[in-house]
Amino acid sequence: MSLLTLKNKKITRRSKEDRVFDAINVFLVALIVILVIYPLYFIVIASFSDPNMIYEGKVWLLPKKITFEGYERIFRDSKIWLGYKNSLIYTVVGTIVNVSFTLMAAYALSRKDLYGRNVIMFLFLMTMFFSGGLIPTYLVVKNLGLLNTMWALILPKAIAVWNVIVAKTYFESSIPNELLEAAKMDGCSDAKFFWKIVLPLSKPIVAVMVLFYAVGHWNSYFDALIYLNNENLYPLQLILRNILIQNEASTMMISDLESLAAKQRVSELIKYGVIIVASVPLLIVYPFVQKYFVKGVMIGGIKG
Amino acid sequence: MEIARKVDPVINSTTTVKKGLKLKKILTNYQLYLFLLPALIYFIVFHYVPMYGVLIAFKDFVATKGIMGSPWVGFKHFERFFDSYQFWSLIKNTLGLSVTQLVVGFPLPIFLALMLNQMRSEKSKRFVQTVVYAPHFISVVVLAGMIYVFFSNNGLINNMILMFGGDPISFMAKPEWFKPLYIASGVWQETGWAAIIYLAALAGVSPELHEAAVMDGANKWQRIFHVDIPAIMPTAVILLILSVGSIMNIGFEKAYLLQTPMNQPSAEIIPTYVYKMGLQQAQYSFAAAVGLFNAVINLILLVAVNKFAKRLSGTGLW
Numbered sequence: 001m002s003l004l005t006l007k008n009k010k011i012t013r014r015s016k017e018d019r020v021f022d023a024i025n026v027f028l029v030a031l032i033v034i035l036v037i038y039p040l041y042f043i044v045i046a047s048f049s050d051p052n053m054i055y056e057g058k059v060w061l062l063p064k065k066i067t068f069e070g071y072e073r074i075f076r077d078s079k080i081w082l083g084y085k086n087s088l089i090y091t092v093v094g095t096i097v098n099v100s101f102t103l104m105a106a107y108a109l110s111r112k113d114l115y116g117r118n119v120i121m122f123l124f125l126m127t128m129f130f131s132g133g134l135i136p137t138y139l140v141v142k143n144l145g146l147l148n149t150m151w152a153l154i155l156p157k158a159i160a161v162w163n164v165i166v167a168k169t170y171f172e173s174s175i176p177n178e179l180l181e182a183a184k185m186d187g188c189s190d191a192k193f194f195w196k197i198v199l200p201l202s203k204p205i206v207a208v209m210v211l212f213y214a215v216g217h218w219n220s221y222f223d224a225l226i227y228l229n230n231e232n233l234y235p236l237q238l239i240l241r242n243i244l245i246q247n248e249a250s251t252m253m254i255s256d257l258e259s260l261a262a263k264q265r266v267s268e269l270i271k272y273g274v275i276i277v278a279s280v281p282l283l284i285v286y287p288f289v290q291k292y293f294v295k296g297v298m299i300g301g302i303k304g
Numbered sequence: 305m306e307i308a309r310k311v312d313p314v315i316n317s318t319t320t321v322k323k324g325l326k327l328k329k330i331l332t333n334y335q336l337y338l339f340l341l342p343a344l345i346y347f348i349v350f351h352y353v354p355m356y357g358v359l360i361a362f363k364d365f366v367a368t369k370g371i372m373g374s375p376w377v378g379f380k381h382f383e384r385f386f387d388s389y390q391f392w393s394l395i396k397n398t399l400g401l402s403v404t405q406l407v408v409g410f411p412l413p414i415f416l417a418l419m420l421n422q423m424r425s426e427k428s429k430r431f432v433q434t435v436v437y438a439p440h441f442i443s444v445v446v447l448a449g450m451i452y453v454f455f456s457n458n459g460l461i462n463n464m465i466l467m468f469g470g471d472p473i474s475f476m477a478k479p480e481w482f483k484p485l486y487i488a489s490g491v492w493q494e495t496g497w498a499a500i501i502y503l504a505a506l507a508g509v510s511p512e513l514h515e516a517a518v519m520d521g522a523n524k525w526q527r528i529f530h531v532d533i534p535a536i537m538p539t540a541v542i543l544l545i546l547s548v549g550s551i552m553n554i555g556f557e558k559a560y561l562l563q564t565p566m567n568q569p570s571a572e573i574i575p576t577y578v579y580k581m582g583l584q585q586a587q588y589s590f591a592a593a594v595g596l597f598n599a600v601i602n603l604i605l606l607v608a609v610n611k612f613a614k615r616l617s618g619t620g621l622w
Contacts, residue, residue: 017523025422032416033435036492039450040438042460046453057463105343108336115329120340124347129549130603132354133595134556134575135582139360140353158346190335219443222557226583237445244449245561271453275446282441287434294437297497298504 047071047272051265070269073253074277083236086150090235091217094154098213099206101159106167107194110175128161134226141227152227153235157216163209166299170205171198208296211289215282240278244271361593374589381593390577398573398598401483402554406547408487412495414540417502418528433503436496448561451489452476477566486562501543505536537617545613545621549606552598574598 014022046054050065058064074080105124109117131137137156146152175198183193199206221237228234242248253270257263330337356371361381363374385391416436423429439447454460455475462472475481509531517527556575563571574594582591610621 015523017525021524022422022424025419029419029423029432033432036435036439036496039454039492043450043453054460054463055458057466101342101346104339108339111333111336113329114333114336115326120344123352124343127347127351129606130355130599131351132356132358133592133599134578135588135592135595136354136357136360137350138583139357139588140350144349155346156350158350159343164343190333190339194339215441219441219445221443221445222560226579237443240443240449241445241561244445244452268453271449275449275453279442279446283438286438286441290434290437294500297500 043272043275047269047276051268054268067269069266070273071277073266073270074273077253079231079239080236080274080277082232083234083239086233087218087236090150090153091214093150094157094217095210095214097154097158098160098163099209102163102209102213103167103199103202103206104194105159106164107171107198109164110168110171124161124164138226147227148230148233150233153217153220153223157220157223160213160216163212166296167205167209169299170202175201204292204295205299207289207292208299211292212296218282236278240274243267243274358592358596360589361596363589365589365592367588377589381590382597384590385594385597390572393569394572394574394577397570398552398554398575401486401559401573402551404483405487405490405554406551409491409494409498410544410547412491413498414502414536416495417499417506417536418532420499420503421506421532422524422528433496436499438496439493440497442493444555444557445561447489447493448558451485451562455481455485476562476564479567479570482562482567482571486558489558501539502536505539506532509535541613541617542621545606545609548609549621550602551605552602 042059045061045063046059047070048063048066048068049059050067053059053064108114109121111117141147141152141156144155146155179197180193183197188196219237221235221241224233224235224238225241228238247267254263254266257266360371360374362376362378363371364377364380365371365374420429420432423432442450456462457472457474461475465472473481475485513531514527517531522530552574554573554575556573556579559571559573560576560579563576575598578591578595578598581587581594606621
């Protein structure tokens with residue numbers, strides 16, 4: 001009996017029923033954790049293991065016949081790096097556009113003295129429930145001449161209504177009206193007030209917005225699929241799709257291999273590897289920024 | 305509840321301000337309108353112009369003539385869609401997939417939140433949360449890629465089946481496996497994330513309620529049923545309305561990635577069909593008609609469910 005259990009016992013005096021309940025609960029939660037983690041863990045060990053060992057079902061808990069061939073080929077491949085670079089550019093530029101548009105609009109809408117704000121908010125909300133659909137949107141992008149430019153991935157997704165609601169709610173609840181009145185007394189303009197006072201006071205919501213939008217850009221492939229057909233512009237996710245789903249381990253990666261069997265073997269290895277390479281940036285950053293994501297969901301969910 | 309309150313003023317906005325005052329108000333806040341300008345342009349160009357563009361569903365769209373110049377054809381494209389041999393299978397696949405997803409996927413986050421809420425160690429609770437939220441951040445391409453490698457003929461799952469003495473299944477080639485894979489991967493990826501909102505609601509339950517229940521001799525089960533579940537009901541109702549309302553809006557992205565030539569009969573859903581007809585075969589008008597049909601059904605469902613929920617529980621979106 002550890003000290004902790006003794007202490008707990010004293011405080012809550014758990015009944016026998018409750019102890020059974022807790023035991024079952026802990027067991028089930030542990031099971032869930034394993035179900036979530038194991039697939040991810042398996043991808044990691046498989047990316048280091050000889051594919052034949054995987055085929056034969058010998059890889060379960062530890063990598064077998066460790067090899068770095070998959071990673072070597074991935075890192076030598078120029079397409080992957082080009083995709084990485086493109087994705088990085090799209091994510092950075094796209095997120096800057098997203099966050100600035102969203103925060104500016106949300107702040108303006110959070111001001112109760114803005115004439116017509118309800119009408120405008122209604123116009124925005126409407127788009128959540130009804131949209132023209134894929135084809136009309138595609139035609140707009142096409143007519144604007146955005147096809148095969150990075151703007152096709154950025155402008156049509158410039159603002160997510162949901163994030164406007166989240167940011168607006170935050171501004172409404174955390175920027176006191178007195179602050180605005182005092183600043184106005186001193187002759188501060190709205191733009192200056194937003195820039196000098198609102199933004200510094202709203203760092204958490206800025207972080208939430210940056211993270212939500214950045215993850216969205218980094219992970220999306222669909223817009224690139226429909227709006228781009230120049231391979232040099234492909235973001236990482238589209239290149240991943242070709243490798244993982246279309247089975248086109250880019251010819252560069254396996255061109256030196258002679259036999260079909262060897263090609264297939266290595267392309268399996270490459271699949272595990274690219275999954276890791278593509279997900280690592282997010283999974284490394286994620287535990288540190290998790291609280292901001294959670295915060296975003298909560299503001300949106302409870303108050304929105 | 306809160307959502308309802310937010311939207312309400314929109315409808316009640318019958319403010320009668322005198323004209324001169326109005327103008328002055330707009331002028332003094334001109335900077336705020338400048339703030340709104342990019343957003344307004346965005347919504348007009350990328351949302352309201354396409355809503356107007358949906359007119360091509362009633363026309364034979366010719367790119368060189370533009371939307372206005374193309375000839376009207378009434379409901380021709382809709383009729384073609386209703387008469388096509390794929391119509392019923394598309395409806396069946398789309399509804400089947402989304403209804404199953406709703407029925408399976410909706411209650412699980414609630415269970416998970418209730419379970420996590422009962423964990424006694426804060427530290428391990430936080431650890432579990434970090435783990436179960438993580439899959440949410442995996443891209444849909446990577447998720448689909450994982451499904452392909454795990455469920456391939458020599459993949460992890462078939463190795464497990466062999467180990468237990470079963471016969472290997474070629475999952476990706478069997479139409480009947482498309483739905484289970486789609487749903488299960490969705491559950492794996494999103495259950496944790498979806499539980500956040502319920503955890504927040506549970507955190508808002510006053511400890512006094514629990515203490516009082518303990519005093520009355522309630523055990524954990526009874527407290528879950530009589531304290532926790534009532535506390536998260538309003539949140540659950542709102543989320544249920546939202547998900548029923550978007551039941552036809554099932555994601556294009558994962559379904560498209562999980563389609564193989566072999567599982568097509570059950571994997572073709574309306575959004576992927578719109579994509580193929582519209583963008584791969586350039587039948588713009590026809591695809592726009594199919595898309596519009598889908599959007600209208602959705603809107604009707606949303607309004608109906610909202611009305612129903614309001615009558616039943618007093619909670620609604622508007």
